[in-house]
Structures are given as C-alpha cells and as structure tokens.
Amino acid sequence: MAEKQIDGKTKTALELGPVLAFFVAYLWLKDRTFTIAGTEYAGFVVVTAGFIPVFLLSMAVLWKLTGHLSKMQVVTAVLIVVFGGLSVWFNDPRFFKMKPTIIYLLFGGVLGLGLLRGHSYLQSVMEGLMPLTDEGWMILTRRLMAFFLILAVLNELIWRTQSEEIWVYFKTFGLTAAIFLFFMTQGRLFEEHGTGEDEPE
Numbered sequence: 001m002a003e004k005q006i007d008g009k010t011k012t013a014l015e016l017g018p019v020l021a022f023f024v025a026y027l028w029l030k031d032r033t034f035t036i037a038g039t040e041y042a043g044f045v046v047v048t049a050g051f052i053p054v055f056l057l058s059m060a061v062l063w064k065l066t067g068h069l070s071k072m073q074v075v076t077a078v079l080i081v082v083f084g085g086l087s088v089w090f091n092d093p094r095f096f097k098m099k100p101t102i103i104y105l106l107f108g109g110v111l112g113l114g115l116l117r118g119h120s121y122l123q124s125v126m127e128g129l130m131p132l133t134d135e136g137w138m139i140l141t142r143r144l145m146a147f148f149l150i151l152a153v154l155n156e157l158i159w160r161t162q163s164e165e166i167w168v169y170f171k172t173f174g175l176t177a178a179i180f181l182f183f184m185t186q187g188r189l190f191e192e193h194g195t196g197e198d199e200p201e
C-alpha cells in the first residue's frame with residue numbers, strides 16, 4: 001500500500017501526543033498509590049499501563065491515515081508493549097525506564113551491522129526524505145550510530161542515578177531535544193553531500 005500524505009501537524013500530534021500525555025499524567029499521579037486487586041501500584045506504573053494502549057491507538061490511527069508505519073515505529077511499539085508490560089506485570093518501573101536504552105542500542109547496533117557490511121541501512125529507510133550522496137549517507141549513518149549509543153549510555157546513567165521525576169523530564173524533553181539538535185547540527189553535511197534532487201526542475 002502506497003503511503004498517503006497527511007498534514008504535518010496531525011502526524012506530529014499522533015507521534016508526540018502519547019508522550020506528552022504520559023508526562024502530564026505522571027505529574028498528576030506521581031505521588032499517588034493505587035490498590036488494584038489487592039496489589040499496590042505507584043502512580044508511575046499506573047501511568048505506564050495507560051500509556052501502552054494510548055500509544056498503540058495513536059499508531060493505529062497513523063497507519064489508518066497514511067497506510068504506512070516505519071520499521072522504527074513498529075520496533076518502538078513492540079518494545080513499549082514488552083517493557084511497559086513487564087513494568088506493569090512485575091509492578092517494577094525499572095523495565096520501562098530501560099526501554100529507551102534497549103531501543104537506542106538496537107538502532108545503533110543495526111546501523112553498526114550495516115556499516116560492517118559496507119551498507120547504510122539508514123539510506124534504505126530514509127532516502128526519500130533526505131537526498132544525499134552515498135558517501136553522505138555513510139557519514140550520517142556513522143554519526144547517528146555513535147549518537148544512539150551515547151543516548152543509550154545517557155539513559156542508563158540518568159535512570160540509575162537520578163530521581164524518577166528527573167528521568168521523566170529527560171525522557172519527555174531531553175531525548176526529543178537531543179535528536180532535534182543532532183539533525184540541526186548536520187547542516188554542513190547536507191550542504192556538502194546533498195544531491196539537490198528535491199529542488200524543482
């Protein structure tokens with residue numbers, strides 16, 4: 001099925017809406033404890049339980065509107081279900097806090113595997129979005145691989161050494177801002193290795 005184009009604001013709302021909803025719900029319920037079926041659950045675990053279906057619903061709506069989900073979105077959804085589910089099942093928030101680490105290690109590892117084989121898996125996924133030369137894709141892939149590995153280490157350091165609230169702020173805003181800044185700093189690469197295919201003839 002060919003991917004359909006939707007309004008950028010709608011796409012952004014579907015992708016970031018669940019994360020912001022998690023943040024707001026956490027601030028609201030972080031100091032509360034809920035007793036469900038005789039078991040006490042901290043607010044973080046309850047919010048995590050609510051985040052899973054909200055995220056899956058947003059991805060379902062996105063798929064319905066566009067007819068497409070990227071491999072990254074699918075993998076992220078699976079890991080959210082697995083690690084979020086483990087946090088709820090074992091009543092242990094550590095599983096969900098580890099989820100970004102696993103995601104970034106997985107993405108960084110896949111990119112690294114491609115580089116070892118002399119290929120840019122990033123190019124095969126995003127070539128239509130950023131017109132770059134083959135050399136440009138290899139450079140960007142190496143940088144993004146290193147960036148993902150740094151984010152994985154940073155997530156581990158923060159959730160293991162800082163308070164839960166600081167981790168939630170980091171997860172909601174820090175990781176998003178870091179990815180945005182990473183691509184903002186690649187302007188020179190795009191200038192030097194851009195193919196210009198997106199320019200009108």
